[in-house]
Amino acid sequence: MEGPLAEFSITDIISLVSLGKRTGRAEISGQLNGHQVSGALFFKSGNVCQATLLDLPALEAALTFFIFEDGYFHFYQGQAPDREDLKVSNEMLIMQGINRLDQWKEIRPLVHPGDVPVLPVKPSGLNGGVTLKPDDWRFLTYSNGQLDIFALGEKSKLGQFKATLAMADLLKMGLVEKKPRTPGAVFYPELESLALSQLGQPAQNLVEQAYQRAGFRADAELTLEQAIQVVNHFRRLSALLVGPGPSEMLDEQIRGKLRHLYHR
Numbered sequence: 001m002e003g004p005l006a007e008f009s010i011t012d013i014i015s016l017v018s019l020g021k022r023t024g025r026a027e028i029s030g031q032l033n034g035h036q037v038s039g040a041l042f043f044k045s046g047n048v049c050q051a052t053l054l055d056l057p058a059l060e061a062a063l064t065f066f067i068f069e070d071g072y073f074h075f076y077q078g079q080a081p082d083r084e085d086l087k088v089s090n091e092m093l094i095m096q097g098i099n100r101l102d103q104w105k106e107i108r109p110l111v112h113p114g115d116v117p118v119l120p121v122k123p124s125g126l127n128g129g130v131t132l133k134p135d136d137w138r139f140l141t142y143s144n145g146q147l148d149i150f151a152l153g154e155k156s157k158l159g160q161f162k163a164t165l166a167m168a169d170l171l172k173m174g175l176v177e178k179k180p181r182t183p184g185a186v187f188y189p190e191l192e193s194l195a196l197s198q199l200g201q202p203a204q205n206l207v208e209q210a211y212q213r214a215g216f217r218a219d220a221e222l223t224l225e226q227a228i229q230v231v232n233h234f235r236r237l238s239a240l241l242v243g244p245g246p247s248e249m250l251d252e253q254i255r256g257k258l259r260h261l262y263h264r
Helices: 010-019 056-069 091-108 135-143 149-155 159-173 183-199 199-215 224-243 244-261
Strands: 002-004 024-032 035-044 047-053 069-077
Touching: 002 024, 010 035, 010 056, 010 069, 024 056, 035 056, 035 183, 047 056, 047 091, 056 091, 056 159, 135 149, 135 159, 135 183, 135 244, 149 159, 149 183, 183 199, 183 224, 183 244, 199 224, 224 244
Parallel strands: none
Antiparallel strands: 002 069, 024 035, 024 069, 035 047
């Protein structure tokens, strides 16, 4: 069983596997805040028992599949997980997932893929005091004016849904605003997102080190020549982490992103 998510929603996939009381793994890939990601839902006798996606807890991973934009799934019969961390019923999971999708549709017009939040010079939301939710505080803590929404979701451990919801809340309150998307401004979050997607969590500090070795601040507006200096340092650092082969493959992707950003 396989097909595009446009034809088989997550609700459909769960219902079909449940109806057949199947045991196996549904591999699911799709767009999430502008990035292609993939994970899996595991079933035991038709019941969802485990979910994996990025570094999210099982329930958060399962619910995040509901907000995938485009994508594809493939069900593999008989492949059970090593662990069974999900204890909610299929019906409850579907109910929570549909509610999450409704929330996603409400906040999507406010936050778009690639958006970088920055603190305004005079935050309007501070007049008269303000009460922030824990996720909003955590989001603000990691917002440095360079990380885009995808990178913030990963670095803060909030995940993409909670990070996007927090940014939408803060935008409404006037506590953050969106940074203009000039090439020099968006290069840092683009580089960090690529590093995270290809090298995983150990790569988080490599971008900062590359900027430091090139002599630039993380919030600097880089010219193409300056960005190339950062990329050269990043290639050397990543080679130490994963070896020259994977480092060279990632370097090609980064230079392709550079050409796209700077229209070269």
